[in-house]
Amino acid sequence: MRILLVGEYSRLHNSLKEGLVSLGHQVTIIGNGDSFKKYPVDIYITHSFNNWFLKKIKAGIYKLFGVNLSAIEVYYKSKKVIEQLPEYDVVQLINELAFKTNSKYEIKLLKKLKTKKLYLLSCGVDYYSVKFMMEGGFRYSIMTPYLDNTGNKKNYKFKLGQLSPEHKKLQEYIYENCNGIIASDMDYHLPLVGWNNYLGLIPNAINTEKIKYIEPIIHGKIKIFHGVNKAMQHKKGNAYFFEALEIIQKKYHDKVEIITTYSLPYKEYIKIYDSCHILLDQIYGYDQGYNALEAMAKGKVVFTGAEEEWLDYYKLEKDTIAINTLPDVNYLVEKLEWLILNPKKIIEISKNARNFIEEHHNYIDVANKYLKTWQTN
DSSP: OEEEEEOOSTTHHHHHHHHHHHTTOEEEEEEOOSGGGOOOOSEEOOOSOOSHHHHHHHHHHHHHHOOOHHHHHHHHHHHHHHHHSOOEEEEEESSTTTTSSOHHHHHHHHHHOOEEEEEEEEOSOOHHHHHHHHTTOSSSOTTHHHHTTOSOGGGGHHHHHTTSHHHHHHHHHHHHHSSEEEESSHHHHGGGTTOTTEEEEOOOOBOTTTSOOOOOOOSSSEEEEEEEOGGGHHHHTHHHHHHHHHHHHHHSTTTEEEEEEESOOHHHHHHHGGGOSEEEOOSSOSSOOHHHHHHHHTTOEEEEOOOHHHHHHHTOOTTSSSEEOOSOHHHHHHHHHHHHHOHHHHHHHHHHHHHHHHHHOBHHHHHHHHHHHHHHO
């Protein structure tokens, strides 16, 4: 089949492409590489407003006239590319704003795509997932600080924007015109349960041939890695990790080494955490995102989403594959202490994590699941 994957988050589409290509399919990825992360794409499209001066001009125009210059630029670049593309058997969108323009332009671009089948991935916040959070569908979520008035309201402008009439119109257009919606994990599966065109959860693909298992060797200090994406730290709940690490550093300074980084490109990020034993990923998830899964494949003990719903779905026991996180500093300190004082658990969970990835996230198995879903819907 000839397949077009539009957009890229956390290397999700790259790993899926690797699986599909190994099965004999032609695959093209179009996107901006997810900004500073610089994931590989076959057709690179982004805006030019990157330096300080141009950003100021863009912000001023938007404030005065409500015109988003970067969205306009990306729209015309994408339009030109789409007009030159062939017809595809399958086009899959990484989310409803896959081209990174705005609601009006996204609909125009989608109408120009030449494809037999169109699918939408739910692997990031959108109208329905934010609505689900705001209505209390989760016990806690990335909207929890907003709802309980403990977070800075400015940090929720983008998420609340998903509830705008324009965004709802885009979401409804895609839902009505696509062949189906696929969720990448429990955080996006749960809001879609019961929808007519929801095709189910397909786990993220991990290339277990490229990502080698690193057996944890504990000589001396236990290394804890905390990689912070500045733009996403409120969504990820990094403040809880900072507080917990401060307590751990004071109490176990002779037993731990803490490594913290900020907004690194993907290639640098994965190299730096190779030597760590424990990786702190995110607070508010029910399931693991792509960064957590890659770290688990390498054998890291990851603090991430591993809630009861996830345990039930995969029939797992608590704290055997990953450590579930909660927005509770004392809880995080307790879990870190447990591992620091029981290093054999680190080795045990490390092996379990790798086995779990091989069993449920192998990139070729996942690619086959996508193919079956596309072919039967």
